Amino acid sequence: LKLNNRARRAKRYLPANGFRGIWLNYSDSVWNCFRAKSAIRDACFGFSGSLFTFSLLGQWVVLAMEKDHVRELCNAPEDVLSMEAAAEELLQLRHTVGPLFSDELYHIPVIRTKLNLNLEEIFPPLVDEIHAAFSDIINTQIGEADWASIKVLPTFSRIICRATNRILVGSHLCRNEEYCKLASGFTNDVLSIGPVLKFLVPKSLRPLVGMAYRSLFSHQKRMEKLLIPLIKDRRRLRHDPVSDIPNDMLSWLMEASPLHEEYSTESLSMRMLNVNFVALHTTTKTFTHAIYCLASQPQYISILREEVEQQLDSGNTTTWTREALGRCVKLDSFLKETLRLHGLGAIWMPRLAVSDFSFSDGTHIPPGYFVATAATAVHENDALYENARDFNGLRFSSMRKGTLDRPETEKDWQYRMTSNSESYLAFGGGRHLCPGRFFASMEMKCLMAYLVLHYDLKTLKDGVRPPDEWFGPTSSPARNARVLFHRRQDFPSASMD
């Protein structure tokens, strides 16, 4: 009945995709889970870009794809269209991780300021860790084989966890197996239990089930135990004027505490879980997609390799610089195109209306409604991109042509991976625009540069890309797919490891 009432309310305001009537509507909302991407795209074009309601497992979402609607959604104040309330409702974080997870958000300004201001300084340790991780994780799998078949997602999940955490907690902990399992497993645990709690457990029982879940997995306690020695050491160093405090996320988080106060170890460990939560699965999924694109279209390997060889010393990663990597515009373009066609899902930037909101065309959104962008429909819109559904790894670098001598021009910024607009939503937009995108872009470009210099790749069936997997409106690169890796024998440092 609740669903039918909502359907009626939605119908009154906006066009709705699918059937009317309670049972047909419910079956439609279940059916939409199995074909969310195409159903949303069809609806977007069917309603000619106007706002419409879409139902998914009994949940009504108002979807936007037209530029003005997307901009207004992005810029709506948090106390009207709330990202935090939407995340809380969809993932049930208060129950699964505890209130501290979402209540204290001081890691966001730390990412915006400290991480972004230190990109130059953290570049050498990042490259160093990528080099070590490839050697430990990829080369050991290849061994003496000519071509070795490697499961991409779990392998790069380990590499990216290590590389990212080198910058979060330093070289000792980022190589600790227990720490890495916790940091990368945490996101999967939270993302899989949230919807179970939301859809299968009655509201009154959620606190109880959440408590049982928390004590079973005890993510925060385990993180705290691993971080305590480091935190104690950093506290000691803070009071020692002659010693160097490591330049990493843990130190920045500790420095962010108010004057004369210190965040508790519980608070710091929760922040570290949160940073891993936002950083790891997004980068891992994107990079795995990029590998599938590269291995299935190997013509790009030589194009990217040639560019990287021109800009970076292929034999010695210690000479690499962030500035030289920035000149690899084809690399940037290839990754940006990957994000355009293989993002995190069909519906992005969900917001929960916590008070009345009106779009400038007069469409009224009452409290309790979810509003989001139909991101894949935007990214696959032929009106915005030529042959929008085709992968063109050099799409954006060719748009940057002519601006490379004057890299600060607006045109040059516009086509970089880290730029955003109403037609490119990979990193969100407005007040919640991803603050970690500069780091993510730098990390993925380093990984890709290292990869094309040291290895050849191909898919098991020539030219066939492992298909994306869809779970309702969210997507993932094929989780069990393998790609063939070959170490380039003519390349000295690949065989030296």
Ligand code: HEM
């Ligand atoms: C390829 C990698 C990444 C992708 C595709 C990505 C995507 C996004 C998107 C779409 C949002 C906006 C969500 C919304 O508006 O609802 C977001 C927010 C955020 N991202 Fe990323 N992200 C990536 C990597 C990272 C990394 C590496 C970090 C941290 C180092 C990070 C930190 C954050 C944070 C803290 C927010 C929330 C910002 C806020 O609420 O103001 N992200 N990200």
